[in-house]
Amino acid sequence: MSDLRWAPDGSAKAVADHIERVVDASDAPVIAVPGGSTPVAIFAELAERGLDWSGATIMLGDDRQVPRDHEASNQAKLERALGDSGARIVALEEGMAVPDLDLLWLGMGTDGHIASLFPQMQAEDRPGRAVIRTVPDPLPPEAPFPRLSMNFAALTKAPRESIIVLRGADKKQVIERAQESASDLPVARFLREASGPVTIYWSAQ
Numbered sequence: 001m002s003d004l005r006w007a008p009d010g011s012a013k014a015v016a017d018h019i020e021r022v023v024d025a026s027d028a029p030v031i032a033v034p035g036g037s038t039p040v041a042i043f044a045e046l047a048e049r050g051l052d053w054s055g056a057t058i059m060l061g062d063d064r065q066v067p068r069d070h071e072a073s074n075q076a077k078l079e080r081a082l083g084d085s086g087a088r089i090v091a092l093e094e095g096m097a098v099p100d101l102d103l104l105w106l107g108m109g110t111d112g113h114i115a116s117l118f119p120q121m122q123a124e125d126r127p128g129r130a131v132i133r134t135v136p137d138p139l140p141p142e143a144p145f146p147r148l149s150m151n152f153a154a155l156t157k158a159p160r161e162s163i164i165v166l167r168g169a170d171k172k173q174v175i176e177r178a179q180e181s182a183s184d185l186p187v188a189r190f191l192r193e194a195s196g197p198v199t200i201y202w203s204a205q
Contacts, residue, residue: 003197004179010203015105015165016045018199022103022161028055030099032150032159034107034115035063035074038167043081053087057099061106062116062149063092065133072143092148098130104159110170112178112185115155116147119185123151130154152186156193166202175200 007014019042023029033039063074070076075091083089106114113119116134123134130153135146150158164187166172178188191198 004191005197005199007199007201010166010201012041012045015042015163015201016049018163018201019046019103019105020049020051023051023053023056026055026102028057029102030057030059031103031105032059032061032098032101033078033105034061034165035077036107038107038165039105040077040081042165043078047081047085051085053082053085056085056087057090058082058087059090060092061104061155062134062147064143064145064147066145072145092131094131094133094148095129096131098150098154098158101159102161104155104162106155106162106164106190108164108166108171108175108187110174112174112183112187114164114186114190116149117152117155117186123149125151130158152189152193155190157195159194159196161196162194162198164198164200166200167205169204172202 022031060074060078064072066072068076079089108114111119118136120137121134122137123132125132130151131148132151133146134149175187177183178185178191
């Protein structure tokens with residue numbers, strides 16, 4: 001099991017505080033962020049802080065394979081939120097290398113998936129390809145798209161540290177079970193194999 005701790009405060013402000021510390025600690029921080037709805041409030045909190053992002057690189061840990069102008073594009077959401085910050089925002093491409101990350105920020109689904117690595121999926125994970133194409137099986141009705149995702153090797157070896165941000169009692173139960181058993185859920189595998197410390201930020205809503 002990785003070096004794991006639960007943060008005492010799971011609010012958007014507390015998560016933004018953590019990210020701000022990472023940005024301030026380096027002239028050229030590299031940060032991977034999740035998609036979905038949970039990051040939106042945290043992005044907004046960060047955008048209001050006036051941080052010096054000029055040397056920073058931000059990329060997604062995964063995204064839906066849709067056009068940039070599609071409402072489901074996480075890349076578009078990230079660019080709308082932080083595109084004017086001065087950070088370099090890198091789009092995922094299948095087969096690309098993943099740089100060393102100062103911070104990996106993950107979310108998690110109620111099925112225990114992280115990034116776009118699902119309990120059941122179609123994926124071709126070949127050596128040397130850190131970003132792979134995945135297709136959830138079955139496709140979730142709220143986002144029925146193939147994905148691009150960092151693979152397990154990239155998620156566990158590239159980051160200096162990781163955070164997982166969770167909302168809701170159901171997700172808390174999932175990750176607690178993943179810690180306690182020899183679970184084969186993606187989040188359980190991540191917690192077992194992560195090479196750097198992992199902090200979990202949880203709030204009820």
